Amino acid sequence: MKKIGLLGFGTVGCGVYEIITQNSNYLNNKVEISKILVRDINKSRNINFPKEILTDNADDIINDPDIDIIIAVIGGIHPSYTYIIKALNNGKHVVTANKAVVSKYYNVLLKTAHENKVAFLFEASVGGGIPVIKPLKQNVKINDIGKIKGILNGTSNFILTKMSEESYTFADALALAQKLGYAEADPTDDIEGYDIARKLSILSNIAFKTTTNLQDIKCRGISNITKLDIEKFNHFGKKVKLIGSAIKSGSNYCASVEPILVDKTSPLSAVNDAFNIVSVSCSTVGELQFYGQGAGKKPTANAVVCDIIDILHDDFDNPICFDENLIKSEGMKLFRGKYYIRINTDSNFDIGEITRLFEESNIKINVEKEKDTLFIFTGLVSAEKIDNIMSSIKVRNFCYARLDDNKVIA
Amino acid sequence: MKKIGLLGFGTVGCGVYEIITQNSNYLNNKVEISKILVRDINKSRNINFPKEILTDNADDIINDPDIDIIIAVIGGIHPSYTYIIKALNNGKHVVTANKAVVSKYYNVLLKTAHENKVAFLFEASVGGGIPVIKPLKQNVKINDIGKIKGILNGTSNFILTKMSEESYTFADALALAQKLGYAEADPTDDIEGYDIARKLSILSNIAFKTTTNLQDIKCRGISNITKLDIEKFNHFGKKVKLIGSAIKSGSNYCASVEPILVDKTSPLSAVNDAFNIVSVSCSTVGELQFYGQGAGKKPTANAVVCDIIDILHDDFDNPICFDENLIKSEGMKLFRGKYYIRINTDSNFDIGEITRLFEESNIKINVEKEKDTLFIFTGLVSAEKIDNIMSSIKVRNFCYARLDDNKVIA
Numbered sequence: 001m002k003k004i005g006l007l008g009f010g011t012v013g014c015g016v017y018e019i020i021t022q023n024s025n026y027l028n029n030k031v032e033i034s035k036i037l038v039r040d041i042n043k044s045r046n047i048n049f050p051k052e053i054l055t056d057n058a059d060d061i062i063n064d065p066d067i068d069i070i071i072a073v074i075g076g077i078h079p080s081y082t083y084i085i086k087a088l089n090n091g092k093h094v095v096t097a098n099k100a101v102v103s104k105y106y107n108v109l110l111k112t113a114h115e116n117k118v119a120f121l122f123e124a125s126v127g128g129g130i131p132v133i134k135p136l137k138q139n140v141k142i143n144d145i146g147k148i149k150g151i152l153n154g155t156s157n158f159i160l161t162k163m164s165e166e167s168y169t170f171a172d173a174l175a176l177a178q179k180l181g182y183a184e185a186d187p188t189d190d191i192e193g194y195d196i197a198r199k200l201s202i203l204s205n206i207a208f209k210t211t212t213n214l215q216d217i218k219c220r221g222i223s224n225i226t227k228l229d230i231e232k233f234n235h236f237g238k239k240v241k242l243i244g245s246a247i248k249s250g251s252n253y254c255a256s257v258e259p260i261l262v263d264k265t266s267p268l269s270a271v272n273d274a275f276n277i278v279s280v281s282c283s284t285v286g287e288l289q290f291y292g293q294g295a296g297k298k299p300t301a302n303a304v305v306c307d308i309i310d311i312l313h314d315d316f317d318n319p320i321c322f323d324e325n326l327i328k329s330e331g332m333k334l335f336r337g338k339y340y341i342r343i344n345t346d347s348n349f350d351i352g353e354i355t356r357l358f359e360e361s362n363i364k365i366n367v368e369k370e371k372d373t374l375f376i377f378t379g380l381v382s383a384e385k386i387d388n389i390m391s392s393i394k395v396r397n398f399c400y401a402r403l404d405d406n407k408v409i410a
Numbered sequence: 411m412k413k414i415g416l417l418g419f420g421t422v423g424c425g426v427y428e429i430i431t432q433n434s435n436y437l438n439n440k441v442e443i444s445k446i447l448v449r450d451i452n453k454s455r456n457i458n459f460p461k462e463i464l465t466d467n468a469d470d471i472i473n474d475p476d477i478d479i480i481i482a483v484i485g486g487i488h489p490s491y492t493y494i495i496k497a498l499n500n501g502k503h504v505v506t507a508n509k510a511v512v513s514k515y516y517n518v519l520l521k522t523a524h525e526n527k528v529a530f531l532f533e534a535s536v537g538g539g540i541p542v543i544k545p546l547k548q549n550v551k552i553n554d555i556g557k558i559k560g561i562l563n564g565t566s567n568f569i570l571t572k573m574s575e576e577s578y579t580f581a582d583a584l585a586l587a588q589k590l591g592y593a594e595a596d597p598t599d600d601i602e603g604y605d606i607a608r609k610l611s612i613l614s615n616i617a618f619k620t621t622t623n624l625q626d627i628k629c630r631g632i633s634n635i636t637k638l639d640i641e642k643f644n645h646f647g648k649k650v651k652l653i654g655s656a657i658k659s660g661s662n663y664c665a666s667v668e669p670i671l672v673d674k675t676s677p678l679s680a681v682n683d684a685f686n687i688v689s690v691s692c693s694t695v696g697e698l699q700f701y702g703q704g705a706g707k708k709p710t711a712n713a714v715v716c717d718i719i720d721i722l723h724d725d726f727d728n729p730i731c732f733d734e735n736l737i738k739s740e741g742m743k744l745f746r747g748k749y750y751i752r753i754n755t756d757s758n759f760d761i762g763e764i765t766r767l768f769e770e771s772n773i774k775i776n777v778e779k780e781k782d783t784l785f786i787f788t789g790l791v792s793a794e795k796i797d798n799i800m801s802s803i804k805v806r807n808f809c810y811a812r813l814d815d816n817k818v819i820a
Binding site: 131143215285292 | 692706
């Protein structure tokens with residue numbers, strides 16, 4: 001019987017408690033949640049559990065020699081990181097769903113786990129309930145992985161789904177997401193792609209056998225996508241998705257979070273609302289895709305418990321390489337594609353000047369003008385060039401998005 | 411250093427040999443292929459290997475006390491089954507890609523592995539390179555699984571893709587598949603759904619924690635689908651896929667392989683050519699989907715080698731339950747849906763008599779007649795009723811298919 005200390009008794013923590021205690025088949029008599037860290041012991045909770053296992057002192061759990069496994073499901077970087085490092089150094093296995101901690105301290109966490117010969121598992125930190133970390137860790141042993149691509153954030157995907165399927169404006173879709181509890185009061189992390197960047201960095205670290213820097217992942221969010229853009233995408237049979245991508249070429253890599261236009265017949269297009277998908281391109285087995293619920297109490301808790309089961313089986317297979325700087329970020333250089341660009345010409349600017357910017361960079365373009373709006377469709381071009389041009393154009397109301405897989409838009 | 415005996419040196423066997431010997435990172439110095447069983451030692455082979463490791467006597471391998479792991483990649487039931495049972499009884503771990511053996515002898519193979527405390531792993535037997543068996547085995551420990559659905563045969567999917575995307579007739583698409591080596595001279599197993607039934611039975615056994623009978627899986631293939639049907643499907647925004655489905659309700663289950671009409675925007679619709687997909691509906695984690703190459707030398711060999719890695723990690727997690735008859739087959743009773751039915755009226759029959767059959771069964775229908783062809787679109791109805799009616803109508807030229815997820819066709 002292994003004893004578990006649970007750090008955090010919020011949504012995911014309660015989900016884990018329920019799965020472990022209610023399941024009558026497999027986990028009973030194998031594990032027991034013996035202590036739970038909460039901020040307020042006296043808070044009333046809508047779950048049945050023995051009150052005496054609560055504590056508001058983390059050391060009661062982390063320093064308890066009887067506890068074998070720590071589940072860290074508190075949000076935020078601090079004090080989560082300190083708790084996890086202490087627990088690992090105390091020889092305890094750690095399972096976490098905290099992507100902020102995993103992505104920021106990937107290297108030191110895995111080194112500490114390695115030195116203490118314990119597990120550091122984080123399946124729930126990427127893609128919620130989807131089992132993707134585990135097959136990725138295994139396949140990277142016998143495959144070179146050249147590309148990762150995924151819809152990795154339920155909130156932004158919910159907003160884009162409402163905009164695409166039900167003609168919501170961005171503002172209305174965001175308000176609905178907040179009302180339903182899918183988006184936080186400050187939705188920046190979700191809509192600007194920072195949450196996806198954290199998950200992409202974790203996937204990249206495993207797939208490319210290195211430690212990537214979060215700062216190297218260029219993020220562009222979805223807040224400037226308008227109903228007009230969505231109508232255009234529909235017209236061309238495309239759907240816009242906020243996608244995290246990472247590619248490796250030799251010892252270079254590029255990683256980004258950007259709005260990407262996918263075919264309505266592509267598997268990515270069918271990933272709606274809170275569902276996530278991860279696609280991994282492997283040298284031997286080819287492309288693999290993993291799909292499921294990317295967030296939520298039960299799916300996330302399910303992934304945490306799957307990690308616990310691996311620990312029970314002594315199958316904690318920490319990633320095989322965590323040397324830093326084995327590969328170098330090339331910014332956006334390795335991304336290429338055809339672009340949709342919409343520039344709202346309310347502001348004072350010269351169309352000729354804009355088209356000249358593209359011509360000077362040898363980019364083939366088709367230009368359409370509708371009322372006070374300019375649409376530009378480019379030929380195949382590097383993402384770096386387009387990013388440079390777009391940041392040099394001094395307009396506020398614009399949107400641009402790359403086509404997935406270089407398919408033709410118009 | 412674990413020693414491996416390889417039974418079979420065909421496509422998959424060579425793929426396994428190449429991955430194990432060429433990979434310079436992980437497997438070197440961990441495993442060695444020490445003997446290979448072939449039918450003809452002197453046959454010339456397009457692969458570099460030491461000739462002295464070949465044998466044409468299986469006992470040289472199965473009875474060799476130095477060999478720890480047997481990889482069984484010979485096709486057909488016999489002598490594969492005998493070799494595998496002998497190897498397990500000799501205390502050797504066994505990894506196989508042979509779905510015929512796994513589906514037919516699932517129960518006795520797992521019992522024998524269990525008694526001998528060795529692994530019996532078969533990730534490559536379903537979905538080629540897709541890692542699906544392993545997460546399924548894990549998730550069933552903490553989830554009830556109610557539904558499995560999948561595109562599980564590359565040959566039939568290639569044929570349907572050619573018919574849907576490039577207007578091939580069934581006969582022409584089959585001829586092309588045979589020319590390209592995707593289909594065998596006798597394509598019955600692939601086009602009538604028997605190959606899918608084997609894979610579905612393996613998935614059902616794990617998901618439903620029992621042993622299902624292959625005979626309980628009702629198979630209808632794709633050979634009677636015509637260009638006219640494909641045109642109709644296109645017209646309604648549907649695509650036809652040969653899909654294996656199994657559902658469980660209480661202690662009953664139903665399993666079938668049938669042509670199913672999926673939305674062009676569904677993930678199943680985007681699975682083309684030799685790719686496979688498996689969808690699993692779990693009580694806690696929700697729906698999970700796994701996608702990848704369903705066949706081929708490298709993907710299949712990759713799955714075999716992943717099983718080997720699990721054995722090296724002592725992580726051989728044989729399914730937790732293999733009691734027979736824990737759940738009872740209900741034929742087609744649990745499947746319900748709306749149907750597309752095409753009946754060619756070349757033969758002598760009375761339309762009124764046909765519509766009467768549906769009316770007598772209280773099935774709502776819309777009927778369209780175009781030249782000598784009758785199209786019937788039904789309301790929601792049990793698959794059993796439709797199968798009964800269709801088998802009672804004495805016409806030869808017909809086709810019928812259920813709509814996925816009960817969505818409306820017309």
